[in-house]
Amino acid sequence: MxxxxxxxxxxxxxxxxxxxxxxxxxxxxxxxxxxxxxxxxxxxxxxxxxxxxxxxxxxxxxxxxxxQRQGISTDGKSAIARKAAGLVLPGQVVIVDGGTTCVQLVRHLPRTLQATIVTHSPSIAVELIDHPGIEVILIGGRLFRHSMVAVGAAAIEAIGSIRADVYFMGVTGVHPTAGLSTGDLEEAYVKRALAARAAEVVVPASAEKINVASAFVIGEASAASTLVVESGTSEASIAHFTDMGIAVLRA
Amino acid sequence: MxxxxxxxxxxxxxxxxxxxxxxxxxxxxxxxxxxxxxxxxxxxxxxxxxxxxxxxxxxxxxxxxxxQRQGISTDGKSAIARKAAGLVLPGQVVIVDGGTTCVQLVRHLPRTLQATIVTHSPSIAVELIDHPGIEVILIGGRLFRHSMVAVGAAAIEAIGSIRADVYFMGVTGVHPTAGLSTGDLEEAYVKRALAARAAEVVVPASAEKINVASAFVIGEASAASTLVVESGTSEASIAHFTDMGIAVLRA
DNA sequence: ATTGACATTGCACGAAACTGCACGATACGG
DNA sequence: CCGTATCGTGCAGTTTCGTGCAATGTCAAT
CATH class of the missing domain: 1.10.10.10 (Winged helix-like DNA-binding domain superfamily/Winged helix DNA-binding domain)
Structure with a gap:
């Protein structure tokens, strides 16, 4: 090492x-x-x-x-979160991952939005308390300590009865060949199960995640239908992804 | 540490x-x-x-x-929560309800406690982030907006696979004849299901809940094995409960 | 291939920090 | 005034730290 x-x-x-x-x-x-x-x-x-x-x-x-705890982060991440939040349409069923970027995302949701949000993160659920128009479906299971999201067999089973329009997937790495990856095996399983239940998968990818491969693979990069990247990201860095048919939005 | x-x-x-x-x-x-x-x-x-x-x-x-202090009542509720938290033994499997009293309760748990805590409240789960010795099992389901706890069929089903030592049940009323009650039907179902899975049911009962009956009945008062009441509670008010074989602790 | 400069690592040993216990002193409440 | 709870201090045991040193590995120049 x-x-x-x-x-x-x-x-x-x-x-x-x-x-x-x-x-x-x-x-x-x-x-x-x-x-x-x-x-x-x-x-x-x-x-x-x-x-x-x-x-x-x-x-x-x-x-x-x-x-980490309160989710206030860099301008780039916040911009990505705002851009991603703008993709949510009224009436949709939306799956939201745990992680700081996704916490930011739900904070940018309009307070009057009518939608159903599915999440396996208690933090996300708590964020949505004062959104009266949003119905929250909580995915249970054993809480993985580091990221505070539900994982394990119970979570996978509960996910099986979901049918969503969009899934906002938090990852630690997006790589043209290594695909989407995260730092924990159990999380990878859950993300894979969630992706299978959503018509569209949106991955907010801040600068430090582009062209990075973490320990555990969630799936091919093409498993994501849309990437949301920071405005400063170079065209060369994202060319591989657009070639694969992935939509890339700049925040 | x-x-x-x-x-x-x-x-x-x-x-x-x-x-x-x-x-x-x-x-x-x-x-x-x-x-x-x-x-x-x-x-x-x-x-x-x-x-x-x-x-x-x-x-x-x-x-x-x-x-923040407004949420922390230094009065009877906090004392009740502390007393109830003291009932948790290392290694136990503990179910904790949602509600302000139960949030107080987990705040009084020793940071080094080794235990498993089952909850259907995202708020409780978030409170336990910095308790490294505690494994958290989250019960999923539709989130009931008013109290922010998971309810519904999915929650009931998930509860079926739990086996706990203690259940800390939050209620809005404890009455000698009307029994334990709460303000929402769905919540009543979930509380009943949780009580059925725990060897012992502890009900923190602050002064305003004693001898009160709310709209939806969870069960007989004797469904609770222990009541935790404020120190100032009159002996007459609790006599009915001790007569039923319910242990009453004064905070 | 060999040599030497350099970085990295693990071990040994004394120093410092942290913790809990014992004991006497002090403060609080009745 | 007295009993109880809390406090401060000294001390010993344990853990962690820093430094010196030797062993090993890397790399470039010879």
């Missing part, structure tokens, strides 16, 4: 969980705690995180609290 | 409630009171809070988040 990869993984874990423990990291990567401590020290020297006894915390508390 | 994280959590709790008690914090974090006192002393030295006998107060009164 490359040192650089390990450091990136540490930062990703930190971003996701809000904290990391030196001991847990050493077990996860199969290296000694000394090596992890060295990494943490160096990352702290670069200002990427804040070193504390036993592990590390984000350099600025706001970084994790706002972008 | 990271020391730094614990201190942050103490400050967050202080911000939310306007005060913290050393004893309560030690139980919540699963550390000795000495450790909590040390934390409080150090935070006081940094000026982050004001140390007082028994706990701590915000350094400046203005620091208290009043908007």
């Amino acid at each position: 490359l040192t650089t990869h390990r450091k990136q993984a540490i930062l990703a874990t930190l971003q996701r969980d809000g904290q990391v423990l030196a001991k847990a990291l050493s077990e996860e990567f199969g290296v000694s705690e000394d090596t992890v401590r060295r990494d943490l020290r160096e990352l702290a020297a670069e200002g990427k995180l804040q070193r504390v006894h036993g592990g590390a915390l984000p350099s600025s508390p706001a970084a994790v609290d706002f972008s | 990271l020391t730094t994280h614990r201190k942050q959590a103490i400050l967050a709790t202080l911000q939310r409630d306007g005060q913290v008690l050393a004893k309560a914090l030690s139980e919540e974090f699963g550390v000795s009171e000495d450790t909590v006192r040390r934390d409080l002393r150090e935070l006081a030295a940094e000026g982050k809070l004001q140390r007082v006998h028994g706990g701590a107060l915000p350094s400046s009164p203005a620091a208290v988040d009043f908007s």
Whole structure:
């Protein structure tokens, strides 16, 4: 394992969980705690995180609290979310994934919208409390801790009785050949099941996800009928996708 | 648990409630009171809070988040919730209803508790994000708008595969003859189904619910194995329930 | 192919931090 | 005034940390 990869993984874990423990990291990567401590020290020297006894915390508390917990994120992501939200038509049945981008998306839905929203994310459900016109269908199951979405057999079974017009799928990577991917196997299964039940699959793809392949494959890139990308995305980066017949919207 | 994280959590709790008690914090974090006192002393030295006998107060009164505090009643309801939360034993499978009292309840669960919590309320699920030892099982279904809990056939079916030790049932009325009742028919069905799957049913009953009958009956009062009432509740009001063999705890 | 400079890693060992317990002191309430 | 709860301090056990050092791997120049 490359040192650089390990450091990136540490930062990703930190971003996701809000904290990391030196001991847990050493077990996860199969290296000694000394090596992890060295990494943490160096990352702290670069200002990427804040070193504390036993592990590390984000350099600025706001970084994790706002972008992860409360969903406030970059302008690009917000623009994508707004663009994607505009695709929802009154009366439609819409599936919405968990994840920060999708939380943003439902925040951009008109408060008066009449629609049915299906979700396996409690966070999404809570966001929709004050949308009186929206009927919310919650997919149950075991909650996967990191992303707080329902997964497992119960979720898959419940999904079987859904028939939706659009599915907004959150992914961690969109790659021309490796396809759509995410960081957890169980999540991949659920996303695949959801995609099978929707007439259209829309993937909000912020800049850092384009041409990236994560550990677990959800399906071919063409499983997405539409990609929503940031306005600054280069034409070359998206040419592969348009060639495959995928519609690409710029936010 | 990271020391730094614990201190942050103490400050967050202080911000939310306007005060913290050393004893309560030690139980919540699963550390000795000495450790909590040390934390409080150090935070006081940094000026982050004001140390007082028994706990701590915000350094400046203005620091208290009043908007959040409105939701946190320091009165009987909070005491009931704390008392009820204390009934949960490590390793148990616990069903938690929706409703404000139950949200309070999970907030009082120790952060280090190892347990499985089953809920049909997205709000409860979201509250449990930062309890790493708790596995959350989400019951899906159509979300009943008023109380934001899953109801309907899908919820009933999912409940059928649950087997729990305790069920914390939120009700709007507890009456000696009219029994347990709530304000919505669908909710009544779900609560009945949940009660059937738990070995013990605990009903937190704040003062305004005692001897009240709402529109839809969940079951006989004796369907509850335990009532948790406010400390000021008169002996006469609860005599009927103890006569029925229901345990009554005073918060 | 060999050599040397350099980076990376793991281990050893003393230092520092964290935690819980014991004990006496202090504050609170009746 | 007294009993109880809370507090502060000292101390020991454990965990984590930082540094020095040796072993291993990489890469380029010879």
